[in-house]
Amino acid sequence: MFRVITAGLRAHAARLVASTIAIVIAVGFVVATLTIGATTRSTVLEAVGARYVSADVVVTGIQDPAGLDADVAGLPGVGAVDLATSTSVQAVVPGRSGAQFLLVDSVAEDPALRWQQLAEGALPDRPGEVAVSERVGADVGDVLTVATYDEEGREDASQATVVGVVDLGGDPSAGINGRAFVTPEQVAAWGGLGPSELRIAAADGTDPDSLVADVRAALADRDVEVRTGEEQAEQEAASVTGDAEILTTVLLVFGAVALLVAGLVIANTFAVLLAQRTRELALLRCIGATSRQVRRSVLAEAAATGLGASVLGVGAGIGLAVLASALVGTDSPVPLAGVEVPLSAVVLGLVVGTGTTLLAALAPARAATRIAPLAALRPLDPAPLRSRGGLLRLAAGLLLLVPGVLLMAGGVVGGEILFSVGGGALSFLGVVLLAQRAVPPVVAAAGRLVRSGGVTARLAGGNATRNPRRTAATATALLIGVTLTTAMVVGAASTRATAQAELTAQYPTDVVVTGNTEDGVPASLAERLAAVDGVRAAAGLQAGGVTGPDGYEGWTLGVDPAAAAGVLRSTGDLPLPAEGTAVLPWWTVEGWGVEDGGRVTLTGDDGPRTFTVALGDTDYPLLTVGDLTALDPDAVADTVWLRLDDGVDPAAVVDEVTDVAGSIVPTAAVTGLASERAALDEVLDVLLLVVTGLLGVAVLIALIGVGNTLALSVVERRQENGLLRALGLTRGQVRGLLAWEATLVAGVAAVLGVVLGAGYGLVGVASLLGDQGELVLSFPWLQVGAIVVVATVAGLLASVLPARRAARTPPVAALAA
Amino acid sequence: MSAPVPVMTIPGEPPPAADAVRATGLTRTYGRGATAVHALAGVDVAFTRGAFTAIMGPSGSGKSTLMHCLAGLDTPTGGQVFLGDTELTRLRDDQLTKLRRERIGFVFQSFNLLPVLDARENIVLPMQLAGRRPDPAWFDAVVARLGLRDRLRHRPSELSGGQQQRVAVARALLSRPDVVFADEPTGNLDSRSGAEVLDLLRSSVRETGQTVVMVTHDPAAAAYADRVVLLADGRLAGEIDRPTADSVLSALRGLGA
Numbered sequence A: 001m002f003r004v005i006t007a008g009l010r011a012h013a014a015r016l017v018a019s020t021i022a023i024v025i026a027v028g029f030v031v032a033t034l035t036i037g038a039t040t041r042s043t044v045l046e047a048v049g050a051r052y053v054s055a056d057v058v059v060t061g062i063q064d065p066a067g068l069d070a071d072v073a074g075l076p077g078v079g080a081v082d083l084a085t086s087t088s089v090q091a092v093v094p095g096r097s098g099a100q101f102l103l104v105d106s107v108a109e110d111p112a113l114r115w116q117q118l119a120e121g122a123l124p125d126r127p128g129e130v131a132v133s134e135r136v137g138a139d140v141g142d143v144l145t146v147a148t149y150d151e152e153g154r155e156d157a158s159q160a161t162v163v164g165v166v167d168l169g170g171d172p173s174a175g176i177n178g179r180a181f182v183t184p185e186q187v188a189a190w191g192g193l194g195p196s197e198l199r200i201a202a203a204d205g206t207d208p209d210s211l212v213a214d215v216r217a218a219l220a221d222r223d224v225e226v227r228t229g230e231e232q233a234e235q236e237a238a239s240v241t242g243d244a245e246i247l248t249t250v251l252l253v254f255g256a257v258a259l260l261v262a263g264l265v266i267a268n269t270f271a272v273l274l275a276q277r278t279r280e281l282a283l284l285r286c287i288g289a290t291s292r293q294v295r296r297s298v299l300a301e302a303a304a305t306g307l308g309a310s311v312l313g314v315g316a317g318i319g320l321a322v323l324a325s326a327l328v329g330t331d332s333p334v335p336l337a338g339v340e341v342p343l344s345a346v347v348l349g350l351v352v353g354t355g356t357t358l359l360a361a362l363a364p365a366r367a368a369t370r371i372a373p374l375a376a377l378r379p380l381d382p383a384p385l386r387s388r389g390g391l392l393r394l395a396a397g398l399l400l401l402v403p404g405v406l407l408m409a410g411g412v413v414g415g416e417i418l419f420s421v422g423g424g425a426l427s428f429l430g431v432v433l434l435a436q437r438a439v440p441p442v443v444a445a446a447g448r449l450v451r452s453g454g455v456t457a458r459l460a461g462g463n464a465t466r467n468p469r470r471t472a473a474t475a476t477a478l479l480i481g482v483t484l485t486t487a488m489v490v491g492a493a494s495t496r497a498t499a500q501a502e503l504t505a506q507y508p509t510d511v512v513v514t515g516n517t518e519d520g521v522p523a524s525l526a527e528r529l530a531a532v533d534g535v536r537a538a539a540g541l542q543a544g545g546v547t548g549p550d551g552y553e554g555w556t557l558g559v560d561p562a563a564a565a566g567v568l569r570s571t572g573d574l575p576l577p578a579e580g581t582a583v584l585p586w587w588t589v590e591g592w593g594v595e596d597g598g599r600v601t602l603t604g605d606d607g608p609r610t611f612t613v614a615l616g617d618t619d620y621p622l623l624t625v626g627d628l629t630a631l632d633p634d635a636v637a638d639t640v641w642l643r644l645d646d647g648v649d650p651a652a653v654v655d656e657v658t659d660v661a662g663s664i665v666p667t668a669a670v671t672g673l674a675s676e677r678a679a680l681d682e683v684l685d686v687l688l689l690v691v692t693g694l695l696g697v698a699v700l701i702a703l704i705g706v707g708n709t710l711a712l713s714v715v716e717r718r719q720e721n722g723l724l725r726a727l728g729l730t731r732g733q734v735r736g737l738l739a740w741e742a743t744l745v746a747g748v749a750a751v752l753g754v755v756l757g758a759g760y761g762l763v764g765v766a767s768l769l770g771d772q773g774e775l776v777l778s779f780p781w782l783q784v785g786a787i788v789v790v791a792t793v794a795g796l797l798a799s800v801l802p803a804r805r806a807a808r809t810p811p812v813a814a815l816a817a
Numbered sequence B: 001m002s003a004p005v006p007v008m009t010i011p012g013e014p015p016p017a018a019d020a021v022r023a024t025g026l027t028r029t030y031g032r033g034a035t036a037v038h039a040l041a042g043v044d045v046a047f048t049r050g051a052f053t054a055i056m057g058p059s060g061s062g063k064s065t066l067m068h069c070l071a072g073l074d075t076p077t078g079g080q081v082f083l084g085d086t087e088l089t090r091l092r093d094d095q096l097t098k099l100r101r102e103r104i105g106f107v108f109q110s111f112n113l114l115p116v117l118d119a120r121e122n123i124v125l126p127m128q129l130a131g132r133r134p135d136p137a138w139f140d141a142v143v144a145r146l147g148l149r150d151r152l153r154h155r156p157s158e159l160s161g162g163q164q165q166r167v168a169v170a171r172a173l174l175s176r177p178d179v180v181f182a183d184e185p186t187g188n189l190d191s192r193s194g195a196e197v198l199d200l201l202r203s204s205v206r207e208t209g210q211t212v213v214m215v216t217h218d219p220a221a222a223a224y225a226d227r228v229v230l231l232a233d234g235r236l237a238g239e240i241d242r243p244t245a246d247s248v249l250s251a252l253r254g255l256g257a
């Protein structure tokens, strides 16, 4: 039997290429994820742990340092003790303009406890000397001007000479601020913040673990944490890599999706290969092979393929991690130095890859054992196999789908994202099971739709549905990828729209320019700013003094409602005043005792006037320009509101606006939320891009599956294609036939996937944001349309190679049985 | 036995060649060098318009190869093939393909029909590929003659072997091609179904002047033809006019088959 397997593998090696690629990609993805995760952890551990390599025992959580070091120093087995202290200062490095914020740590007096790796120079021995991290950008011999502030905020300047530069390796906390190392006395002089931890070096021959116990006992009444240096390093590393761990988990979810899709592709490949070998297997049965032997031979073939592909996948994954590590380095939120390949990743990759392949081959293998020996004698008719599994699948699918949908509904109503995620996962599994049943009729219907496309289209419609299970599996693989991608795109669009709506309501003006002087700004400022490239509209506001009901005169703004309407993005939180209406800040409810819709009396130079009250998000009372000048004839132009064009780079426009405003009014201040809005967009865009890219892996595998199924069908239909050629189908028409078939399957999968994905995306957004104020649903028609087009066209492309092969079928092939 | 078939001539055009298909100096070699197989080693043969001709010979004598070359399914190594006035050996693949669907009909031994199409769709397929509409009266006549009227909506897998062959014959006849080629059309059928198919082919020759060329192993089948062309080792090895099963059998014996 073993001979038969190896012969089979050799004979079908080419046809297993697609399965192999699918597994390589999926396994590679998983292994790369795990490897990068492990590398991040070890990189951080090494960097953070550098501080603790010299310390055998670390005491943290110190409340009262008095006598602490003395208590410990007397213990047997203690070699050296260092009470670490820290502070922070502002320092100016020669040659650099601004002051930078430095975190300052003390250097241990005992050399055994000094952990800093010097890139240059030495560690400080006396006050007035400092060693700095490379980030500070100072050289040995530079003199830093250091400013510290006492409790009253008085500045106290001192100087320190740089005697050394410390290499912090990949310590992620190093990137944010510069670090400085000085003697404990200097830390105290710079306003030390109290001891952060006590580091203890064990005497030679003392076991750290027993020392920990001794120290713990000695400090039992002090309520401190005592750990070995190693434990402390791991503890700190974990707090730094927390985010990276979440990332790893998320990536593994995508890896699981990729594996699922790969599994479908493989199951399909084996089903087709075995269908093609029905006669061969039946012949084996005829000459005496038991059905168990047949099944085992099929599974052994799957195991060999899976193992081989998994080995390649593990290699690819490690390669990918090396590449990522080389590209990213330590200077990123996911610091990577070298690669750390955990054995678990290799084993998991092999097990998962081989396991998926075996699992995927299980159903086809069972089907193969049902082949009757007599099938060898019947003319080969690729009649679809009926399976009892169908009913079971239908039941299981419904059992998953219905509760899943109910859970999601609950999630939307209750605004519980966890319910929705659980329901989504359940129902999606149900959908995948049901797709086996639902897809073929849809493809058939689509096939009827395109019948007008001519004979080839009609033939393709027939071909696409002649083997419903195969079509369903091919389409489902693609469906999964498309559904998830669409869900992400739709979810992101609504999230963005909702966040934007919230932002515009809160901050309806893009940019606000204020003069910051009592004398006001030239009336032409608004015009000048409106002329800046990227500014769509500007509205100038007047300001004057008006006395409120409390008797105090306050700064009050006057606006031209018509001009302002073109500038504000939303009047939801900031209504514009009409003649006779005053828009008042929320504090006036308490301060002036007014209420929305009530009346308020404001007093100007010519006496009091009464206004209708509207409350809104404004810093100062807001009247129409007419009302303001009636109250205060001396009101001056003061503020300009700007609205920017959509799609411009707000930072650049704001810079330009700042320059123009500064040249006219030197005291002008420019503020606004335009850049926050853009930053939010950017974050969402990047997230979306990354996620779409990851899901692209699943779509890619699925498309390999489409091409694979077609290629196998071409082999199977060689005679048929020959007949068509004999009867007058040109080569181009043969290619068209395959193209139509691919388009039908991929198109149906894409459309169904988009519909499902849109539903999931909207459900997700509704339950995530539903309880946080107003939900704005936005449907990105363009992107969703693009997904359909891309998936369909990619399916079409996947048909190119099989189609070329089919077109080469000579007409006489029909006659060679 | 055969009635003379009137040949229509259109005024103003050159008279069509008397032969429907004609081959001169036809060779077809598989492989090269020492292992080369000369499936056809120089064949000159012509098939009269409106006649039913059978090609016979021992297994491996080159019958199928000859038919494939005559029908534009295979490209000969040397020599020329004419379908009427058209020289097939000069045509490119696409032209050949169009010629096949417009001017040639096929009946094969097995696997004649596309499994995804029903009988009706299979019958009209070549005409549809050519973008032509079948003449409804002629379609009805062919279908009626072949007794397929109540089988038109059936898929091939729902038809018996004999019915499938009859559908293939209907397809071949529908476009009124210049020639119908049949390669062992009765090879897979029992004698009664085989006789039916052969009757249909012969009556199409008698009644509508269809030209039919058929490869067969069966002397009884060859007896339906007007003429038998004998092939041996890739060469012409004789002809029998108005064959009978006995005369064919003895001729074949002479060839050592």
Ligand SMILES: Nc1ncnc2c1ncn2[C@@H]1O[C@H](COP(=O)(O)OP(=O)(O)OP(=O)(O)O)[C@@H](O)[C@H]1O
Residues within 6 Å of the ligand: B030, B031, B037, B038, B039, B057, B058, B059, B060, B061, B062, B063, B064, B065, B066
């Ligand atoms: N594709 C091919 N490659 C190599 N040799 C071939 C090929 N096709 C046919 N032959 C050889 O050409 C010769 C003629 O074959 P052909 O099929 O024409 O014979 P035939 O008369 O139809 O035989 P049969 O009665 O068995 O159908 C045979 O020797 C055959 O082995």
Ligand SMILES: [Mg+2]
Residues within 6 Å of the ligand: B063, B064, B065
């Ligand atoms: Mg033959």
